[in-house]
Amino acid sequence: MKHVKKVSRRTRVMAGGAVAVAIAAGGFGAYSAGASTDSAPAAAVAADAADGNLAQTNHLTIEAAAKAADAALDEAKKQNQRVTVAVVDRNGNTILTVRGDGAGPQSYEAAEKKAFTAVSWNAPTSELVKRLESAPTLKDIPGTLFLGGGAPVAAKGGPIAGIGVAGAPSGDIDEKIAQAGVAALAG
Template identity: 35%
Template structure:
């Protein structure tokens, strides 16, 4: 009888803990794939051969796509843009502008070999929380990469709310 009472007490504590765990939005594979496909499609329609990476909030690749004619550097470039953006929760264009104005600390540049400070990386947010990031690389200018990335995010905005 004592064992049964102990089991009930343990289960009760377990249930109460489970009920208090925080619930955070998560970037699903399906949504990440839509973001990547729509970014790639937009750049392709604009005549750019790009690669795109979508990472979860921990910096793990969920989706990596590359146009068959994109340069070999684009997959790594898009990964680094997404990694920088998810790590800092900031668009990489913010850093690109600071570098142009010579306003950025060199310490940030040396934090990670995966940081890159060129436009084309954007955080993906849900409920004001960064749940991942997209990086696009291969268009002639970073602002064009960023445009495609933003269109990818915008295409799933309802899924992120």
């Protein structure tokens, strides 16, 4: 067994302070290195864009995601369903998830996975369930859920988001509620 020398509290505080200063100085250097006053970096970005090295994509705003979720929850209320609604961006990252009053605890994760699945294939999850017959290993892809209730949101021919709903007694009802969220963004 190794003997550890006791260090006074003052020494520990001084050493910790020195480490904190070193980390802060390093962070400051990193921040200041990224901030340039000349126009060369802007010119380099313009050249990259001109060369086709950058792509621009469309993403839903948080306001649009909230509008879609509210419309879906309103539809759920009309149908007397207790559901969770999730909206994910083009990359499958969750923008927001809202668990409606009385929705079951399992519905939170299921809604997010349905939204992720819908945007990943740019198709309603009810359609994707049919693809499992010819490609059963699709269901093994992490983060996906092949049950009705997910709907893609598209703009300019490409997927920009997914809306997932879970908690109703059937995927068909979940998907009808998700489609109400999609419709709210179209109008």
